[in-house]
Amino acid sequence: MSNAPAQHLPAERKAELVHRLRRAEGQVRGLQKLLDEGADCAKIAQQLLATRHALDSTYVRLNLAVAEQELQQPSTEGAQRVTEVLDRLQNRLGRAR
Numbered sequence: 001m002s003n004a005p006a007q008h009l010p011a012e013r014k015a016e017l018v019h020r021l022r023r024a025e026g027q028v029r030g031l032q033k034l035l036d037e038g039a040d041c042a043k044i045a046q047q048l049l050a051t052r053h054a055l056d057s058t059y060v061r062l063n064l065a066v067a068e069q070e071l072q073q074p075s076t077e078g079a080q081r082v083t084e085v086l087d088r089l090q091n092r093l094g095r096a097r
Contacts, residue, residue, distance in 0.1 A: 009065055010065075013061075013065050016061070017058055017061060017062060017065075020054060020057065020058040020061070021058060023054060024051055024054040024055050024058065027047065027050060027051040027054060028051055030047055031044065031047050031048060031051060034047060060093060063089055063092050063093060064089070066089075067085050067086070067088070067089045070085045070088075071085055
């Protein structure tokens, strides 16, 4: 867990993430429709994989935004701080799998 103070996402980054989540939401609705209609399992699996990829991509982008914010905060720690931020990023992304 980071010791850095919480910061809000910049409006542009937030809009990008919300857009991606809305697209994933549409994909989930599509999955529900495929299931309701009794679609072929291979087609459902393909759509599920696309939905998972969309969410994974959104998660990665969010974590990159957090790391970017942490690195923009004033610090006298220099390279040590960069290493710590990158370690936290790697840890969060590693747990996502």
